[in-house]
Amino acid sequence: MKKSSFWLGAFGAFAILLMVAQAKVLINAAGATFPYPIYGKWFEEFAKVDPDAQINYQSIGSGGGIRQFSEGTVDFGASDMPMTDEQIGKFKSKPLHFPTVLGGIVPTYNIPGVTQELKFTPEALAGIYLGKIKKWNDPELTKANPGVKLPGNEIVVVHRSDGSGTSFVFTDYLSKVSPEWKSKVGASTSVSWPTGLGDKGNEGVAGIVKQTPYAIGYVELIYVLQNKMAYGSLRNAAGVFLKADLESVTEAAASAAKSMPTDFRVSITNAPGKKAYPIATFTYLLIPSKIEDQGKKKAIVTFLHWMLTDGQKYAAALGYAPLPKDVVGKEEKQIALIQ
Amino acid sequence: MSAPPPAGARALFLRLRSGDEVARLITLAFASSILLVTVGLVYQLWVTSSLPRHKFGFGFLTSSMWNPVTGQFGALPFIYGTVFTSAIALLISVPLGVGAAIFLAELAPPRISSTFTFFIELLAAVPSVIFGVLAIFTLVPLMRDYVEPFLKKTLGGLPIFSGPVFGFGYLTAGVILAIMTLPFVISISREALLEVPTEQREAALALGATRWESTWQAVVPYARLGIFGSIFLGLARALGETMAVTMVIGNDPTIHASLFAPGYTIAAIIANEFSEATGDLYLQSLVELGLVLFLLTIVINALARLLIIATTRRGSAQP
Numbered sequence: 280m281k282k283s284s285f286w287l288g289a290f291g292a293f294a295i296l297l298m299v300a301q302a303k304v305l306i307n308a309a310g311a312t313f314p315y316p317i318y319g320k321w322f323e324e325f326a327k328v329d330p331d332a333q334i335n336y337q338s339i340g341s342g343g344g345i346r347q348f349s350e351g352t353v354d355f356g357a358s359d360m361p362m363t364d365e366q367i368g369k370f371k372s373k374p375l376h377f378p379t380v381l382g383g384i385v386p387t388y389n390i391p392g393v394t395q396e397l398k399f400t401p402e403a404l405a406g407i408y409l410g411k412i413k414k415w416n417d418p419e420l421t422k423a424n425p426g427v428k429l430p431g432n433e434i435v436v437v438h439r440s441d442g443s444g445t446s447f448v449f450t451d452y453l454s455k456v457s458p459e460w461k462s463k464v465g466a467s468t469s470v471s472w473p474t475g476l477g478d479k480g481n482e483g484v485a486g487i488v489k490q491t492p493y494a495i496g497y498v499e500l501i502y503v504l505q506n507k508m509a510y511g512s513l514r515n516a517a518g519v520f521l522k523a524d525l526e527s528v529t530e531a532a533a534s535a536a537k538s539m540p541t542d543f544r545v546s547i548t549n550a551p552g553k554k555a556y557p558i559a560t561f562t563y564l565l566i567p568s569k570i571e572d573q574g575k576k577k578a579i580v581t582f583l584h585w586m587l588t589d590g591q592k593y594a595a596a597l598g599y600a601p602l603p604k605d606v607v608g609k610e611e612k613q614i615a616l617i618q
Numbered sequence: 619m620s621a622p623p624p625a626g627a628r629a630l631f632l633r634l635r636s637g638d639e640v641a642r643l644i645t646l647a648f649a650s651s652i653l654l655v656t657v658g659l660v661y662q663l664w665v666t667s668s669l670p671r672h673k674f675g676f677g678f679l680t681s682s683m684w685n686p687v688t689g690q691f692g693a694l695p696f697i698y699g700t701v702f703t704s705a706i707a708l709l710i711s712v713p714l715g716v717g718a719a720i721f722l723a724e725l726a727p728p729r730i731s732s733t734f735t736f737f738i739e740l741l742a743a744v745p746s747v748i749f750g751v752l753a754i755f756t757l758v759p760l761m762r763d764y765v766e767p768f769l770k771k772t773l774g775g776l777p778i779f780s781g782p783v784f785g786f787g788y789l790t791a792g793v794i795l796a797i798m799t800l801p802f803v804i805s806i807s808r809e810a811l812l813e814v815p816t817e818q819r820e821a822a823l824a825l826g827a828t829r830w831e832s833t834w835q836a837v838v839p840y841a842r843l844g845i846f847g848s849i850f851l852g853l854a855r856a857l858g859e860t861m862a863v864t865m866v867i868g869n870d871p872t873i874h875a876s877l878f879a880p881g882y883t884i885a886a887i888i889a890n891e892f893s894e895a896t897g898d899l900y901l902q903s904l905v906e907l908g909l910v911l912f913l914l915t916i917v918i919n920a921l922a923r924l925l926i927i928a929t930t931r932r933g934s935a936q937p
Contacts, residue, residue: 339893340894343893346901365897440864440869441889442686442893442895442896467687467896468686468891468894468895470687471683475870479869479890483865486754490755491762
């Protein structure tokens, strides 16, 4: 008798737990690692705004995010690069891309004896990564850096070894500024690098560069800001040498906004504006255009509105460049497309 | 009309009750689960790599092109890197490891031996990523500033000691793998040497052998199988090691003859590119690399076993 009442009690408690859990809308998402710190913050803060919704995010990488999203194992995905037409073709109803924040990519280097900040032309950067510019005192580099005594040592080129959105954006930029890069290498999360050493993650690339004399690498702006590393400036499409910061990265999206397609699937590297930093990128949330579950739909729509307004205020403190106003306005319109 | 229970069933019941049969069945189930997992693994790798298998065929094994942009995938640079780094590792760790084991088992005073053994077992338990971090901060600068320039200066005429020096590359990966396989080689070789009966040593000494002659000619050959076993276990670790290798090998999917050049291994590229692999062909090519690593391990193990059989025959033929 005692035993059965215990089981009854346990069952009752379990049923109540289940009901409590039912009341909350659980949303699963997966994808890019680059925006994970801000997404984590957003989902935590959003739980206070809408206590009924709980969003779980797994930072498994953009490729994994797109894969899980197209298999329908998550409610929405996240990616550093837009989905290709082929990937979208697998969906019954076209998924929507929502840019969330922006990131920039900067060249970082280690040249013993050189303390000045280096200026890079697009030709110099492409030449170095193609393996054509082999020495630091190459005319392409000395021409852009008058007054800097560049040594004649060989450049040790460092790139990412893991597939990454960072490499995608960097190679996308090189493809735009160098026809040779476009035909020989192309743009992807992993490419067949013509030269150099690879290492995993921003920390890996930064680690090799820091340790290896005469090395050059590319890392995310957020990484150099957090670690207070030195990095070079880059000549943008308008011919101005710019050092990346949050404003110049946001400006890249703003100057590209006029010609932006309605689905936001666009590369904003080499953007036309005078104040626009040339290697900038959106990172996206991938949202289905049809959400059957009304509870989930309401939570996701509320979140998107919140992310575009209050959510943007968290970006700068975490090292992400916030979206420009024009883009926010366009995205607000896109939310209405969710059925 | 109720028939008595058949004698066979009763016997089975009794056997089950005694426990022996139950234990046999349960342990059998455990043992067959290993087989099941292996078969399941191969099946899954085979099925999930169907796209590149059909597209590239055997060309996958012989092509040295790895270009996700154009969708061309070949395994050769990775097979080469895996075998090359593991070979460097064994070349270093086997003489060192077996030598250390001989000292610990045969020559060292018991107290020193047990202290050393404790540290060796500690070394075996260190996670590989820790070795990787240590390698980046200590081994790589050491190789770049001292070891590789020295080798280049003295032996630079040979193609394997030529080319620019980065500190990242096959040699550094091989050395870190040697450090990681060393505890396995020492630990298991030592156990094998300790298993050798005292009579074996006494007989050799009684025949007038010196301490070293008895160790080298009577004890070590007797423990041969265990020592080989330790080498294979080390080799298995070297072939499949991922984190520490990818942190120091330079991750360049090109075949280089030079020990100083950057390379790539199968495990390293799977770890690096899997999470961001977009497109089915790309993803499945990475899975096929997993299959290749599996087959490589089997082939190398089979060769190793053949080697054992050959040396055992030769050994037993001797008086």
